[in-house]
Amino acid sequence: MSEAEGDLEVSILMIASKDLKSVEKSLRSLIQETTALKYELLVIDLFEEVLSDSRLKTKNIKFIKGSDLQSALENALSLSSGKYVGIIEEGVIVTVDWLSNLLVVFSQMPNTGMVGAKIIYEYGLLKQAGGVLGEAVSNVGEFDDPDKFNYNFIRESDCQSFLFLLQKKDLQKALEDAVVFETDSLSLSLSVFIKQSLKKKVYYQPLSIGILLDKSSESRNRLSKEAGVYTLSKPATPYNDDVLVPNKSILFIDPYYPTPDKDSGSRRLNEIITICAEASFNVFFYGHKEIANFGSYYQSLINKGVKVVYKHFSDDTLEDDYKYIMNHIDFAWISRLEMNEYYVNMLRAYPHIKWINDTVDLHFLREGRAWEQNNISTNELDERISQIRTIEVDLAKKADVTIAITQHEGELLKSYGVNNTVVVPNIHFLKVGYRTTSFYDRAGICFIGGYDHKPNVDAVVWLVNEIMPIVWKSLPDLIVHLLGSNPPKEVTSLQSRNVIVPGYINDVSPYFERNRVFVAPLRVGAGMKGKIGHSMEYGLPVITTSIGAEGMDLTHNKNVLIADNAKDFANEILRLYQNKNLWNDLSTNSLEIIKRYTPENVSRTILSILK
The missing domain is CATH 3.40.50.2000 (Glycogen Phosphorylase B;)
Structure with a gap:
């Protein structure tokens, strides 16, 4: 935890008013799991007794006493130094990388005003994946499986609660505009102010996770009250509709999640996905051989705004488990011979999808050169190459577009009658500042x-x-x-x-x-x-x-x-x-x-x- 004035990224404010033991557990998790970032920790003490006189006083924490939430927030902001303000309610246990994942959304998503976490009950079911605001406020996905695809991509939300992040200047503006804050409606008031007054977006980030202690969830439910004056200008929409936003949708299929730090093909695919995401496509990714893998490469895709559909079990299939998505896909960008050969029949069932066959490199050319190194007889070599070439060229002709990675391979495909070829090479960046070593x-x-x-x-x-x-x-x-x-x-x-x-x-x-x-x-x-x-x-x-x-x-x-x-x-x-x-x-x-x-x-x- 840094204390240098102006050197802080985030000021974390904990609202404490109900249960001292829950406060202590939340603070312990914050100190343990908030790493690799400069932050400060402030407790808004709304207890009737003096919380700052407890054993928590030994921690490196600032305590802000207040008779009401609004005045306490004003005091906290006057003492805080961070560019961003994270607000967490007592009884929420944060998990690894919770804060860095919230911050990612501010850098990745344009016009971000607030980002909230996925909240899970301590017994494992989902508490909320954001909130929907209509006649009343309701939790998205409450009591459902938190690992379901529908709750595991970054999306816009009507409101967020329990654990969220916003810019300090936006919170200051809310206070200056005399938005009325009560402990039971703080997040709702801020969410509506962000969307209606500041015209910014509220996002839900599934990779930031808070565990809600059961005792805390029994004592209060921040999203249980009626919306009243907080009705938004647009009506609430069913959650599943949010998967299929109006923008054109593209599905990428590869055997595994891209590993751009390990191989060239992944690096190229990763950059193509980034280009599509930045062009406002509704981007999906399916790793054909990935099974319930939520590691760093999965997280990297999520943080780009990609909707990663995945298998829970080895016998799951894309066309069965995600049929409702396939009916709305505009483009399927399928990489490598193996994957195009596997999915050609599925694509015939969805003729509205434009099929893009990305060869990555020509298999018959690469394998033929490898066999030449093994001193195989000319007749056997020709037969092996011919078998693979027949399959590869046939798939290339059937696709709506076939991608070659070099002009040479594009011309080679055209020589075999593939006239739908476009060259998409590797993507590289000039490393500005290098070449400094003589x-x-x-x-x-x-x-x-x-x-x-x-x-x-x-x-x-x-x-x-x-x-x-x-x-x-x-x-x-x-x-x-x-x-x-x-x-x-x-x-x-x-x-x-x-x-x-x-x-x-x-x-x-x-x-x-x-x-x-x-x-x-x-x-x-x-x-x-x-x-x-x-x-x-x-x-x-x-x-x-x-x-x-x-x-x-x-x-x-x-x-x-x-x-x-x-x-x-x-x-x-x-x-x-x-x-x-x-x-x-x-x-x-x-x-x-x-x-x-x-x-x-x-x-x-x-x-x-x-x-």
């Missing part, structure tokens, strides 16, 4: 790639076993960093004095800032290589193969170095590693290449498809 202050070379992808394993084995021994004859102390998630034994066994295999690293930017050369010795694969674009984002020069250079219009000796055998690749490492002028030229030209693949440029193509 050529001579850098050392080492690096590679990055998820090792669940076999071409990456092949690349680093070839690098360490055949390329680097040539390099080490001239530069015996040169260190190789093999970055990437899930390295198998084939990769970890490469570790030595000169080879470091750190496994998954959350922030890899220091490696791109400190290493002198990036290598991508790819002998197998297809599509656009995200690792190369990733390096170029930082202006870190790249050495790769002809396969690695595909899809980005890269030119040898201008913006990349290309070599296709071990000796040539080693010589290019030695040349670039020791040539400052070449390094600077490649670095500058790399940044120019990346400008073609920024979200601003790629989004125009994506949005032209979704018409």
Whole structure:
């Protein structure tokens, strides 16, 4: 907890008036679960006895005594320093990341005025997923299963209670406008003021969770009173209708939630989803192989405003469990051959849906190159490739739009009669502020790639076993960093004095800032290589193969170095590693290449498809 004036993000106000033990439990959870954020804790003491004289006085908490709630709020605000004000009622136990998830909505959703949490009874059923204001105020989903899809996406709400966040200036404005606050209608008064007077939005955030102690819920129910003068200008709507907002709806299907910090395909999909969300599409996501997985990648989607539909059990199916959604979907963006092959029959049952087949990379091209490495006979190789190509081309023709990731693969599809092809490449960002480390202050070379992808394993084995021994004859102390998630034994066994295999690293930017050369010795694969674009984002020069250079219009000796055998690749490492002028030229030209693949440029193509 920070105490520096003006250095606080949030001032948390607890309203205490009923039960001292409930207050103590709530405060204990706040102190334990409010981490990694600068905040202060103030207790609005409405007890008849002097709460601040209790054992709570030993905590680092400010107590604000008041005879009524409104004057106590005014006193609390005069003593608070946070930009935001969080209000929590006694008897609510907060859970991990409750505050950071509330704050996310202010940064993600335009014109946010208030964000409230999901409230669950301590015995496990839902207390409220926001409130609906009509003739009276009612809790959304009370006594239902809190894990149901309908209660697990960010949405607009008529009102929030028990645990919510708003900007300090908005609370000050409410007090200045003499909005009447009572302990039983504080949240309702604020919600209506935010929506009607300030013309801002009230949101419900399912990832912020408060547990309501049973004793507290028996003593009061903040949303039980009639709405009276608080009737909103629009009528209350049934909750299920909120799933299907008037905007066009798009459903993304992939085997798993995107893991943009681990693989290139996920990074691209994650950015496409972001573009659609920011363009006000009603975005759904379905992870075909995900089962009741509510981890960090699920949460990342929710915080983008995505409605994540999911399986509770392995035999659940999208078309059965979410049929009411499928009837209102406008676009289905399905990634990878496997998923398009699986869902083609389902899409025939919903002919109103525009089917977008995202190849990610051409399977028959990638697998064919892998088989070539295994010295399969020409006849067998041709037969295997032909079988996959027939399936892939047939699906591409049936789709309304087929997405190729590179111009080369788009032309290849067209040569097989696929005339509905659009190129949507990887999406990259210029890392403003990098390239601050000079050529001579850098050392080492690096590679990055998820090792669940076999071409990456092949690349680093070839690098360490055949390329680097040539390099080490001239530069015996040169260190190789093999970055990437899930390295198998084939990769970890490469570790030595000169080879470091750190496994998954959350922030890899220091490696791109400190290493002198990036290598991508790819002998197998297809599509656009995200690792190369990733390096170029930082202006870190790249050495790769002809396969690695595909899809980005890269030119040898201008913006990349290309070599296709071990000796040539080693010589290019030695040349670039020791040539400052070449390094600077490649670095500058790399940044120019990346400008073609920024979200601003790629989004125009994506949005032209979704018409």
